[in-house]
Amino acid sequence: MKALKKFLGIKHPIIQSPMAGVQRSALAIAVSNAGGLGSLPCAMLSPAELHSELTSLRAGTDKPVNLNFFCHTPPEPDAQREAAWRDLLAPYYDEFAIPQPQYPPSGSTRAPFSREAADLLQEFRPAVVSFHFGLPSTDLVARVKAMGSLVLSTATTVEEAIWLEKHGADAIIAQGLEAGGHRGIFLSNDLLDLTSQMGTFALLPQIVRAVRVPVIAAGGIANARGVAAALALGASAVQIGTAFLLCSEVFTTPIHRSALKSEAARHTAITNLFTGRPARGIVNRIMKERGPISAAVPAFPLAGAALGPLRTKAESLGDGGFSPLWCGQNASGCAELPAAEVVRKLAAGASAPR
């Protein structure tokens, strides 16, 4: 059961982290064709977009691919909280001479996995479906499994790993706090208290000890040595995101790319300002001025609506001060290479005798 490579049908125990907002099927195809497991982030895709990406995936690779979904419970919009947050941001709207965004929020958001999404997958039968923020309802998990897909989800604590195993996860991603992007936290009632979050070095072996399913290490892994170290700690595979952020198959913005290549990438923080859920990105102006974690932020994923226009305006001026510059704590693996080359370099860490 621990031989996840064979289990997943992949050559290298390397999973590319799904990175909503910066990649679609091109990266997943390149990684899967190179012998890793490519991932398509589906949370921000409309049904039509999802269908189109699934068609591209099928045309681009016959290797296993992972489709990633969020499975949060969408919050009730809260006009008062939204207004208070917009008030806190008012000086910035003034500074950039843009109107406060209308309430209720509109535009791009993140939708949880649904029956409609499952219907779309039915035809495609992906090798792997991974979830963030727990697992969807029992019947949806059963439907995914009935397609023959392996179900993965992310644990940020030992308790979450035990819960996921009990609720049907076929493998568990141990997300150390070094990881970039959204933390998979789903059992905590208090998303402002991050003291439960552990570094990969502590979290991974404790999860390996607590569950029987294979464990995939995520967080801080940037090169072949990192892969070897994670396998030494008992991981069956690794999941890596940041190291792919400069690949030609990724549409990371120029501002984000430039931050990743600079010394700024050494200073990241977990912040809830951009979406309402804690996620790690490079520290920028809004994180410095409001603090990376704020109790005033609307619930996930609604928070994005208020910051969106500031981000757009600032980026048009070459300013990343209001952009989510997702990045893990170890950007040293970022390289402007084709994704296949990144996979090849990482895979060297899995072939050393252990």
Place this chain on the structure above:
Amino acid sequence: MKALKKFLGIKHPIIQSPMAGVQRSALAIAVSNAGGLGSLPCAMLSPAELHSELTSLRAGTDKPVNLNFFCHTPPEPDAQREAAWRDLLAPYYDEFAIPQPQYPPSGSTRAPFSREAADLLQEFRPAVVSFHFGLPSTDLVARVKAMGSLVLSTATTVEEAIWLEKHGADAIIAQGLEAGGHRGIFLSNDLLDLTSQMGTFALLPQIVRAVRVPVIAAGGIANARGVAAALALGASAVQIGTAFLLCSEVFTTPIHRSALKSEAARHTAITNLFTGRPARGIVNRIMKERGPISAAVPAFPLAGAALGPLRTKAESLGDGGFSPLWCGQNASGCAELPAAEVVRKLAAGASAPR
């Protein structure tokens, strides 16, 4: 230069973390005699106590030993800040029916490395002297080196590692944020902002890449697999503390031992409440009720004076709610074994072919 084992004259690349308040020479002797590098925490010892421990060390082992000192700048006492902090704690003094402690604070504290300490070392000529919170003045570093001692210090960021190498450290301890006890932070102006602190998986390889001196990994390493993983990431040795906290040579309190053996040890946080500097320990009542990080706390090491009487009273009632229960994020290596046995088990991770 990277062959730190040979460099230090030890058999196993395993350094026992100095743990002020819970150990003296007995642990250091046991670890050094077992082929690791035992450490004596000297920051809380009076000159007479230090002399006595040095005499014990000399009698107990002819192997290399590490003497550890703090090198902070003692703060000016600040009556107003002290009073405000005592006011915040007033409900607890009332609850336990004890008087507010007198100001100015008295009793046990932590003194920085000094000429007097160097004089005492002169006769002993320790193999290794390690520092926490940077390095002492240039002339004191020169004196230690002139004794033939290797100088080690702790870095919590890449910048600190580069600084330490430039200022004469012979090897650098990369302290991932998983580590228990005091964070070695010394270049930051804001000890309340911990976003610069990285997990071992991210910090270690970035420091290895940034300096030429050997790097020692600390934080989250609990067993042989952890040792192997740290070496895979480029460490020349590891420094481990938490795994020794239940050893017979350590005088960890019964309350602390019991917390370490319980599920409570899974939830630690970095807190400044106990001393004024961020340090990782098991989350307990005072950390929950005041928050682990507070801007109201007096400067290091003065904060301890106000909490001390509460700790003493609560502990007399079997209550660890006000005690610093130092612990890293991975207590899974804690075992009630002689320290030599812990070293032997850890060392298995250093002998695997890599």
